[in-house]
Amino acid sequence: MIPASGSYRLANARVHQSVTLGLAATFDSDGFALADITVADGKISSIAVQAASKVPAGAIDLAGRIVLPCFVDCHTHIDKGHIWPRKPNPDGTFTGALNATGADRVARWSAEDVARRMDFSLRSAYAHGTRALRTHIDSVAPQEEISWPVFETMREAWRGRVELQGACLLGIEGVRDKKWFDRLAKRVAAAKGVLGVVTYMVPDLEELLDHVFAQAIKHGLDLDFHADETDDIAAISLKKIAEAALWNGFEGNILVGHCCSLARQPDIEVLDTLDKVAKAGLAIVSLPMCNLYLQDRRTDQTTPRWRGVTLLHEMKARGIAVAVASDNTRDPFHAYGDLDMLEVYRMATRVLHFDHPVGDWPQAVTATPAHVMRLDGFGTLTAGGDADFVLFKGRSWTELLSRPESDRIVVRAGRAIDRQLPDYAELDELMVE
Numbered sequence: 259m260i261p262a263s264g265s266y267r268l269a270n271a272r273v274h275q276s277v278t279l280g281l282a283a284t285f286d287s288d289g290f291a292l293a294d295i296t297v298a299d300g301k302i303s304s305i306a307v308q309a310a311s312k313v314p315a316g317a318i319d320l321a322g323r324i325v326l327p328c329f330v331d332c333h334t335h336i337d338k339g340h341i342w343p344r345k346p347n348p349d350g351t352f353t354g355a356l357n358a359t360g361a362d363r364v365a366r367w368s369a370e371d372v373a374r375r376m377d378f379s380l381r382s383a384y385a386h387g388t389r390a391l392r393t394h395i396d397s398v399a400p401q402e403e404i405s406w407p408v409f410e411t412m413r414e415a416w417r418g419r420v421e422l423q424g425a426c427l428l429g430i431e432g433v434r435d436k437k438w439f440d441r442l443a444k445r446v447a448a449a450k451g452v453l454g455v456v457t458y459m460v461p462d463l464e465e466l467l468d469h470v471f472a473q474a475i476k477h478g479l480d481l482d483f484h485a486d487e488t489d490d491i492a493a494i495s496l497k498k499i500a501e502a503a504l505w506n507g508f509e510g511n512i513l514v515g516h517c518c519s520l521a522r523q524p525d526i527e528v529l530d531t532l533d534k535v536a537k538a539g540l541a542i543v544s545l546p547m548c549n550l551y552l553q554d555r556r557t558d559q560t561t562p563r564w565r566g567v568t569l570l571h572e573m574k575a576r577g578i579a580v581a582v583a584s585d586n587t588r589d590p591f592h593a594y595g596d597l598d599m600l601e602v603y604r605m606a607t608r609v610l611h612f613d614h615p616v617g618d619w620p621q622a623v624t625a626t627p628a629h630v631m632r633l634d635g636f637g638t639l640t641a642g643g644d645a646d647f648v649l650f651k652g653r654s655w656t657e658l659l660s661r662p663e664s665d666r667i668v669v670r671a672g673r674a675i676d677r678q679l680p681d682y683a684e685l686d687e688l689m690v691e
């Protein structure tokens with residue numbers, strides 16, 4: 259359907275107001291308008307409302323099918339991905355995930371093992387239409403010395419297909435060993451990575467956070483936290499991160515993931531936290547699939563009664579940047595998933611009610627994470643921008659989000675890519691006990 263020449267005109271493309279820049283159109287109540295998209299030399303040369311009622315000669319008639327910009331996935335763990343067959347979660351709990359993954363890391367995460375699983379994940383993400391992806395990288399000694407060089411090699415190998423970013427991952431208690439942590443921050447800076455930790459309500463949390471911020475300032479790093487991935491209402495590390503950002507005068511970007519406990523806290527507590535998050539300019543990413551899997555997991559044969567996601571609507575209403583992302587795929591933290599951001603968006607629509615109205619929620623998987631990741635021009639459709647977009651069969655939200663859209667067409671630099679997904683059997687030899 260898409261000419262191999264890379265030079266063509268798409269007529270009757272259904273584009274969304276929230277992710278299409280500079281289009282003077284009347285958008286319908288779902289945020290859509292029909293437009294002509296002209297592509298040449300890997301770029302979108304123009305997006306314009308169709309002047310004539312007839313499809314222009316030589317144009318490809320999309321007949322109202324939806325065209326969205328390629329996805330940006332700002333929170334993943336492709337170093338953990340796909341270990342499930344050899345290391346399942348014994349009971350589906352967070353503790354089960356932590357222990358199983360830790361044991362697998364110590365026993366199995368050689369450079370080759372990490373590289374092959376990362377490559378598998380990136381091939382899936384690319385095939386599904388993702389253009390940029392941030393992965394957390396388990397950086398508990400000695401894994402940081404194995405995984406960071408693999409990440410750097412992988413980033414080079416994938417440049418131009420998937421823009422890869424890395425953030426180190428360790429429990430905040432690891433920051434107590436300041437000499438080691440400072441060395442890690444230096445290593446992350448050398449790799450042009452992002453400084454990340456998992457925050458828990460440890461007694462010295464504020465002091466440890468100050469040290470994390472000091473290292474980020476010293477090396478000019480952005481920050482990325484896992485915070486409050488629990489139903490414990492006493493978990494308020496999101497607020498502590500916001501306070502630390504304010505009193506350290508931090509000017510870089512901060513992304514905070516999960517923030518599950520916030521949804522369980524009393525309003526007065528929530529309002530205070532959201533005020534501080536907004537003031538500090540934090541961006542928040544919710545991970546609906548992983549949260550559904552791990553949160554409110556019960557081992558007594560009772561049914562979960564809580565979705566696990568954080569308060570994205572309240573945050574957005576205050577102008578806080580909010581995103582959703584994949585998180586874990588086929589590892590003890592989440593038994594499923596394939597880095598398909600359409601699946602994430604579909605799940606988010608259902609779990610978080612990204613509908614009625616849809617408004618600008620499509621930005622949560624495109625423009626907003628692109629902004630947080632400092633990726634100019636990613637996550638939007640615009641004249642003069644890269645011709646990186648996904649053509650779907652669906653012509654409305656209900657059509658788009660009711661089927662997996664496995665036959666979507668992913669266009670990169672103006673050309674349709676080969677969307678073949680990697681075969682699970684490729685990893686079989688890594689899964690032998």
Ligand SMILES: [Zn+2]
Nearest residue numbers: 335484515585
């Ligand atoms: Zn995560």
